[in-house]
Amino acid sequence: MRDFDAFNTMNKGFDFSQAVAEADRCLLCHDAPCSKGCPADTKPGEFIRKFQLKNITGAIRTIKTNNILGGTCGVLCPTERLCEEACSAMLKSKEMPQGQDRAIRIGEIQRFLVEYSWERGYQVLKKPDQNQGKVAVVGSGPGGLSCAAELAQAGYQVTIFEARPEPGGVIRYGVAPFRFDQTFLKKELADIEALGVEFVCNHRIEGEKGAEKLLEDGFKAVFLAPGLWKAAELIPGQAPIEGLLSSVDYLESLRDGRLEQTATTFEGKTVAVIGGGAVAMDCAETAARIGAKDVYLVYRRSYLQMPAEEKEIQAALETGIHFLLLNQPLDYLTTADNIISGIKIARTQLGNPDNSGRRAPVEIAGSEWNLGVDIVIEAIGNQAVPESPNWYPGVKTDGKHLIQADPETGETSVKGIFAGGDIVRGPSLVVNAVRDGKVAAQAIQQYLNQ
Amino acid sequence: MKSSNQVDLSIDFCGVTFINPFLLSSSPVSNSAEMVEAAYEAGWAGVAFKTLNSDRIPIIHPSPRMNSYHYGHKKLVGLQNVEQISDRPLKDNLVDFLYLKKKYPDRVLISSIMGFSNAEWEYLAKVSEDNGADMLELNFSCPHMCVEGSGHHVGKAFDLIEKFTTTVKNAVSIPVLAKMTPNITDMTEPALYAKRGGADGIAAINTVSGISKVGLNDLVPKPNVFGIGAISGTSGPAIKPIGLRFIAEMAQCEELNLPLSGMGGIETWIDALEYLLLGAGTIQVTTGIIHYGYRIVEDMIEGLSDFMVEKGFNSVSELVGKANANLKTTDHFELDRQGITEYNLDACIGCGQCVIICNDAAGQALDWDEKERRPHLIEDKCLSCMICSFVCPVDGLITFKEMPKEWNRRETRTMDASLEKELKFSPYKDIQVL
Numbered sequence: 001m002r003d004f005d006a007f008n009t010m011n012k013g014f015d016f017s018q019a020v021a022e023a024d025r026c027l028l029c030h031d032a033p034c035s036k037g038c039p040a041d042t043k044p045g046e047f048i049r050k051f052q053l054k055n056i057t058g059a060i061r062t063i064k065t066n067n068i069l070g071g072t073c074g075v076l077c078p079t080e081r082l083c084e085e086a087c088s089a090m091l092k093s094k095e096m097p098q099g100q101d102r103a104i105r106i107g108e109i110q111r112f113l114v115e116y117s118w119e120r121g122y123q124v125l126k127k128p129d130q131n132q133g134k135v136a137v138v139g140s141g142p143g144g145l146s147c148a149a150e151l152a153q154a155g156y157q158v159t160i161f162e163a164r165p166e167p168g169g170v171i172r173y174g175v176a177p178f179r180f181d182q183t184f185l186k187k188e189l190a191d192i193e194a195l196g197v198e199f200v201c202n203h204r205i206e207g208e209k210g211a212e213k214l215l216e217d218g219f220k221a222v223f224l225a226p227g228l229w230k231a232a233e234l235i236p237g238q239a240p241i242e243g244l245l246s247s248v249d250y251l252e253s254l255r256d257g258r259l260e261q262t263a264t265t266f267e268g269k270t271v272a273v274i275g276g277g278a279v280a281m282d283c284a285e286t287a288a289r290i291g292a293k294d295v296y297l298v299y300r301r302s303y304l305q306m307p308a309e310e311k312e313i314q315a316a317l318e319t320g321i322h323f324l325l326l327n328q329p330l331d332y333l334t335t336a337d338n339i340i341s342g343i344k345i346a347r348t349q350l351g352n353p354d355n356s357g358r359r360a361p362v363e364i365a366g367s368e369w370n371l372g373v374d375i376v377i378e379a380i381g382n383q384a385v386p387e388s389p390n391w392y393p394g395v396k397t398d399g400k401h402l403i404q405a406d407p408e409t410g411e412t413s414v415k416g417i418f419a420g421g422d423i424v425r426g427p428s429l430v431v432n433a434v435r436d437g438k439v440a441a442q443a444i445q446q447y448l449n450q
Numbered sequence: 451m452k453s454s455n456q457v458d459l460s461i462d463f464c465g466v467t468f469i470n471p472f473l474l475s476s477s478p479v480s481n482s483a484e485m486v487e488a489a490y491e492a493g494w495a496g497v498a499f500k501t502l503n504s505d506r507i508p509i510i511h512p513s514p515r516m517n518s519y520h521y522g523h524k525k526l527v528g529l530q531n532v533e534q535i536s537d538r539p540l541k542d543n544l545v546d547f548l549y550l551k552k553k554y555p556d557r558v559l560i561s562s563i564m565g566f567s568n569a570e571w572e573y574l575a576k577v578s579e580d581n582g583a584d585m586l587e588l589n590f591s592c593p594h595m596c597v598e599g600s601g602h603h604v605g606k607a608f609d610l611i612e613k614f615t616t617t618v619k620n621a622v623s624i625p626v627l628a629k630m631t632p633n634i635t636d637m638t639e640p641a642l643y644a645k646r647g648g649a650d651g652i653a654a655i656n657t658v659s660g661i662s663k664v665g666l667n668d669l670v671p672k673p674n675v676f677g678i679g680a681i682s683g684t685s686g687p688a689i690k691p692i693g694l695r696f697i698a699e700m701a702q703c704e705e706l707n708l709p710l711s712g713m714g715g716i717e718t719w720i721d722a723l724e725y726l727l728l729g730a731g732t733i734q735v736t737t738g739i740i741h742y743g744y745r746i747v748e749d750m751i752e753g754l755s756d757f758m759v760e761k762g763f764n765s766v767s768e769l770v771g772k773a774n775a776n777l778k779t780t781d782h783f784e785l786d787r788q789g790i791t792e793y794n795l796d797a798c799i800g801c802g803q804c805v806i807i808c809n810d811a812a813g814q815a816l817d818w819d820e821k822e823r824r825p826h827l828i829e830d831k832c833l834s835c836m837i838c839s840f841v842c843p844v845d846g847l848i849t850f851k852e853m854p855k856e857w858n859r860r861e862t863r864t865m866d867a868s869l870e871k872e873l874k875f876s877p878y879k880d881i882q883v884l
Binding site for chain 2 (some may be wrong): 017021023024027028029030031033052088089090091092093094096218426
């Protein structure tokens, strides 16, 4: 039996001395730019100051009060373009516009503080005594967890309905385990459970008026955050091919007990991952690490246009992934038994920017070629499950089946039903979902106090 | 430019020649010849050997012996220490003396001694001289001896200082240093008692009585010796300002006029140089070695040599006490000369720490441009305290500039002038006492 311990475990974070040394580099800015850079308002300027002044419990309280998934965000956030982006410790000035040093590693300090709270058994948040009534949350991903925790702290009795066997949504089933592991998630979830939040798993809210029915069943408000669980297809309506996987199914197979089986399938194989985002990087890196012989990342634009974060791209490169940039997959080649055997690809050049603001790929006529592969993973974006509008028929959705909700409050077209996270925004960051959950929780309280 | 290894750092101190002014002080770092030999090899010019005892009372060190005082992530800005004088048999220490003098005749061996009676001081002085010690250092200052009637108890009873010094001087012909405790208000007074007893020089400072940390789980001050803490000796960079002050005061005392061996918080050539400039002829180190090892002497030698070449000093003795001409009491300040801070905002990185502290601790002389993230100085409110420059992360961004004589600082505002009519107040008039 193969040993998957390293695959299933995150790298260790800072220890106490490392965290203190890094926090000591912080300049404790006036009007701290890092705090302005956090969508979830986790207030790094405040928690680092508290930590530097040895108010460690206070620092943890700041994180957890403002961001119940502070540990998770510390691990998963692209901090270099959020809190760390305008960090004064880079020492940028008019004389030295490129700066002279690196930003404070805020995400690492944040992760350390949350892990330290678990190690030391600090319970910084209290379950309130009062009962303000029942609220239902649909989906236990970052958005749902954030909303539930915020409401629970305000005294509401919150039930989270989760379709899958275990809570966490995308952070449970949609990321590589070495990037974010189960042990860490369980501890972060325990903090939420300690607030009295109830989890009902293996329970999909669906069918006619699924979500609206919760309002009839005694819940005073509902927050919808089911996420995006349909992988976009290269060729919409593509009939199944053996060896053609979606990123959603593939990543889930690494995390739902099928890891060994998937690893056996991948052993010694040539794999192509289509896409250039964070999910594509996760798919490529994991494929290489579970035993694929060669992994190609096929992307139709170039390096600079990749939506993945720099550090994710670097990690993939260092794992030995072959980047095939400026290559547009066109079709799949199969054997007579309907097993995938290759991808038909066209070379591209970059043209003018498209709607995304990135330069668009333009196929080079006559450049088609075939890449022989054993397995293909499509990682070109996550979408709403097409039938999801049926789970909340009164709630207005758009052409992509995304819920239309007020970005400031999460209010939907149905009174008492709020929504947030990827099902409203489209694919986005964990920290943005946390923000949506918080904002909606405040709006829900206002609505219920009317 | 002359290469630094051509600089002669030797100095005559109490009639004894030292190849450089850097010595180990009497402490754990000078506990045996094996250790001192390694220090000599690294370049140290001499040693005040770990304080001898006469085997009359067994010396047992508490366990654990030390505690560190950290500042943020910076380790050992202070050290707390309850180690006693040497726990080795006197014979072993003296055999080590013979070894060191035989193998390293050009290095200076100072025997540190501590007695409990006249006879014991005399005995220890004599055996030291008989076995090769070049000098003596009388330990009047250890702040944490477990045995009554020793260490800094003597250093605080000035007549005992004089008495024991006289005894020792009558017994030996080698030079004698009296090592003083800083745990008093004025060190010149006991130093003068030592001088009257015949001391040839003064060594200072021993450790400062202190408490570096209290255990928050067991509520025991550290080091926690099986449930008990004690006030004991604090050393390291944290105490350097105290050491410099005592050395300068003794150096400026004309009546005293004795060579000084300075110590307290020295880690670098700059620390050592400051002691020299304020009047020390030799300097001694322990905590710096506890933090970094004997190797730091290499940087002291090289750093001091380069400084002397750069500034045109030909010998260490030229440096001794050189800054004391510029050290006066505060009533000598020219108060009609005033200045303010000057900001080079091209170098500003926008952290805004200056704004916080100017508003909370100074003249409220800085406005904050939120959009540009830059401070704006209101010149006539600046107090020239300079605290903004202490927190600014960019060197040289904030400097001091003298203002013209006719320039005036704005009065600090009152919050509500209308309250003046409610004042119960008449100006103070000096009453002439005849």
